[in-house]
Amino acid sequence: MKTFLISIALFFAINLTAQNIELPQPERTGGMPLMEALNNRQTIRSFQTKELTQQQLSNLLWAAWGINRESGKRTAPSARNFQETDLYVLLKSGVYLYDASKNQLTFVSDKDEREYAGTQDFIKDATVQLVLVADLDRISGGSSGKLNTAYIDAGYISQNIYLWCASEGLGTGARAMINHDELGPRLKLDSNQKIILAHSIGYEN
Numbered sequence: 001m002k003t004f005l006i007s008i009a010l011f012f013a014i015n016l017t018a019q020n021i022e023l024p025q026p027e028r029t030g031g032m033p034l035m036e037a038l039n040n041r042q043t044i045r046s047f048q049t050k051e052l053t054q055q056q057l058s059n060l061l062w063a064a065w066g067i068n069r070e071s072g073k074r075t076a077p078s079a080r081n082f083q084e085t086d087l088y089v090l091l092k093s094g095v096y097l098y099d100a101s102k103n104q105l106t107f108v109s110d111k112d113e114r115e116y117a118g119t120q121d122f123i124k125d126a127t128v129q130l131v132l133v134a135d136l137d138r139i140s141g142g143s144s145g146k147l148n149t150a151y152i153d154a155g156y157i158s159q160n161i162y163l164w165c166a167s168e169g170l171g172t173g174a175r176a177m178i179n180h181d182e183l184g185p186r187l188k189l190d191s192n193q194k195i196i197l198a199h200s201i202g203y204e205n
């Protein structure tokens with residue numbers, strides 16, 4: 001009986017882990033010259049349904065908020081290196097959390113929740129929705145200061161997303177118009193986690 005129960009537990013553990021997505025190594029060289037990417041940066045609100053490749057997804061997430069040094073620091077700065085921002089990745093196949101150190105998407109849900117990542121009509125069309133979520137418990141200080149820190153830090157990540165998309169010829173747009181009550185439970189957020197910003201990403205229509 002004991003062996004049987006252990007086998008069942010192992011079966012479920014393996015299957016849950018299997019839903020994580022291992023990303024290919026990000027390509028950390030190349031891309032468009034910075035001045036050209038800045039020249040092309042813009043907000044896009046109309047998307048094709050064409051999917052990104054896993055390599056593009058890996059490159060996007062690394063550019064946005066990947067680890068770029070042995071020290072574990074990132075492609076974007078954060079106040080006192082709190083690193084309070086988490087990137088939730090909403091795809092057709094489900095909801096995932098970007099784990100920069102493992103270079104993987106950690107499974108959150110198998111539901112397609114992309115349409116809930118904003119309140120505007122075009123939201124449903126973009127193939128990737130990134131939601132920037134701050135874990136306020138990782139920031140020390142008073143509660144109003146914590147939110148300010150979270151907003152500022154998310155801005156750097158947002159600009160990384162804009163510039164990578166410009167370089168890759170993809171469209172993106174930052175978005176604060178989000179129904180927090182609708183989206184939070186779909187991302188399975190705790191009370192210390194606050195949605196700060198979202199980005200649609202995809203091929204421009």
Ligand SMILES: Cc1cc2nc3c(=O)[nH]c(=O)nc-3n(C[C@H](O)[C@H](O)[C@H](O)COP(=O)(O)O)c2cc1C
Pocket residue numbers: 041042043044045120173174175176177178197
């Ligand atoms: C913090 C922030 C929040 C934004 N929220 C939204 C939004 O909810 N919906 C939207 O369509 N655009 C949103 N935008 C995009 C702005 O409207 C856009 O950046 C602005 O019109 C300038 O256009 P550009 O990005 O093409 O230069 C947001 C931008 C920022 C920086």
